Amino acid sequence: xxxxxxxxxxxxxxxxxxxxxxxxxxxxxxxxxxxxxxxxxxxxxxxxxxxxxxxxxxxxxxxxxxxxxxxxxxxxxxxxxxxxxxxxxxxxxxxxxxxxxxxxxxxxxxxxxxxxxxxxxxxxxxxxxxxxxxxxxxxxxxxxxxxxxxxxxxxxxxxxxxxxxxxxxxxxxxxxxxxxxxxxxxxxxxxxxxxxxxxxxxxxxxxxxxxxxxxxxxxxxxxxxxxxxxxxxxxxxxxxxxxxxxxxxxxxxxxxxxxxxxxxxxxxxxxxxxxxxxxxxxxxxxxxxxxxxxxxxxxxxxxxx
Numbered sequence: 001x002x003x004x005x006x007x008x009x010x011x012x013x014x015x016x017x018x019x020x021x022x023x024x025x026x027x028x029x030x031x032x033x034x035x036x037x038x039x040x041x042x043x044x045x046x047x048x049x050x051x052x053x054x055x056x057x058x059x060x061x062x063x064x065x066x067x068x069x070x071x072x073x074x075x076x077x078x079x080x081x082x083x084x085x086x087x088x089x090x091x092x093x094x095x096x097x098x099x100x101x102x103x104x105x106x107x108x109x110x111x112x113x114x115x116x117x118x119x120x121x122x123x124x125x126x127x128x129x130x131x132x133x134x135x136x137x138x139x140x141x142x143x144x145x146x147x148x149x150x151x152x153x154x155x156x157x158x159x160x161x162x163x164x165x166x167x168x169x170x171x172x173x174x175x176x177x178x179x180x181x182x183x184x185x186x187x188x189x190x191x192x193x194x195x196x197x198x199x200x201x202x203x204x205x206x207x208x209x210x211x212x213x214x215x216x217x218x219x220x221x222x223x224x225x226x227x228x229x230x231x232x233x234x235x236x237x238x239x240x241x242x243x244x245x246x247x248x249x250x251x252x253x254x255x256x257x258x259x260x261x262x263x264x265x266x267x268x269x270x271x272x273x274x275x276x277x278x279x280x281x282x283x284x285x286x287x288x289x290x291x292x293x294x295x296x297x298x299x300x301x302x303x304x305x
Contacts, residue, residue, distance in 0.1 A: 003120060010070070012074060013074025016062045020123070026062050027126065029050060029126070032092075032109060034084050035084075040084050042284060053296055061074070062118070065106075069105060083108070093112045111147040115154045118156050125157045131163050131230065133163040133168070148176060148179060149179065150228075151227060152181050152226070154227065161232070161235050161290040165250060179227070181229070182205055183204045187234075188206065192233070196241060198234070214305045236289060239289035241283065253270075253275045257270055
C-alpha cells in the first residue's frame with residue numbers, strides 16, 4: 001500500500017498497480033543504469049529487453065524513475081524511451097530524491113532511491129546490475145555509497161552481480177556486515193565482481209534456489225529484523241571478463257579519474273565510461289548480460305514470494 005503522505009507524488013503504472021492489487025509478482029528496476037550507466041540507444045534497448053525478460057519470467061516489471069517531479073513506479077514505453085534520451089537527468093539517491101520531486105526535476109534512481117520507492121509501493125524484489133559501495137581510497141575521501149545504509153534500512157531483496165568492481169569489495173563487505181545486511185551468494189561461495197564471476201572474497205552466505213531466498217526473507221520479516229537482503233548473482237560464464245584482466249582496465253580508468261580530478265557522484269559514471277572506451281565496448285556487453293541474468297533470478301524470487 002502506498003503511504004497516504006506519499007500518494008500525491010507517486011504514479012503507479014496501471015499494469016504494476018493491477019499486479020500489486022492482485023498479489024502477483026512484481027520486480028522493481030532502477031533507472032540510473034538508463035540515465036547514467038549506458039549510452040543511448042543501448043540504454044533504451046537494454047531497459048526494454050530487461051522488462052521483457054521479467055515478463056517472460058512470469059512477473060511484472062516496474063522501472064522506477066522521477067520524471068518532472070513525479071515518482072514513477074513503472075514506466076510506459078514512451079516514458080522509458082524519453083528517459084533514455086534525456087541528457088540532463090539527475091542521479092538520485094536518498095539525499096536528493098525529495099529535492100527532485102519538490103523542484104519537478106527528472107532523474108534516474110540509484111539502488112538506494114529505487115529501494116525507497118519500491119518499498120513505498122509494496123514491491124519486495126529489485127533487480128539491478130551492481131550496487132554502490134566503498135570506493136577505493138575511502139579512508140581519505142569518505143566516499144561510501146548510500147546504497148549500503150539503504151540495504152540496512154529498507155526491507156527489499158536486491159539481486160545484483162555484487163558490488164561494482166571499480167569499488168573496494170573487501171571494505172564494502174565489511175560495511176555491509178557492520179550494518180547487519182545479509183549478503184548471499186546465489187549458487188556460489190565466492191563473491192562475484194560485477195564483470196567477473198569471482199573476486200578474491202568469500203560470500204558470507206550461500207543459497208541455491210529462489211525458494212530458499214524467499215523463505216529467508218519471510219523468516220527475517222517474522223523475526224522483526226530490519227533491512228534488505230543483497231543477493232550476489234554471478235554473470236554467466238560465457239559473458240564474463242576475468243577478474244585479472246579487468247583489474248588492468250579498472251586501474252587505467254581510476255588513474256584517468258585521478259588525473260582529471262573527478263569526484264563525488266561523477267566518479268562511477270566516469271569510470272564506467274572510461275572502461276567502456278578501454279575495452280572497446282566489451283564491458284558494455286558484459287554489463288547488459290549480467291543485468292539480464294539478475295532480472296531472470298529476480299522474477300523467480302518474486303514468484304517464490
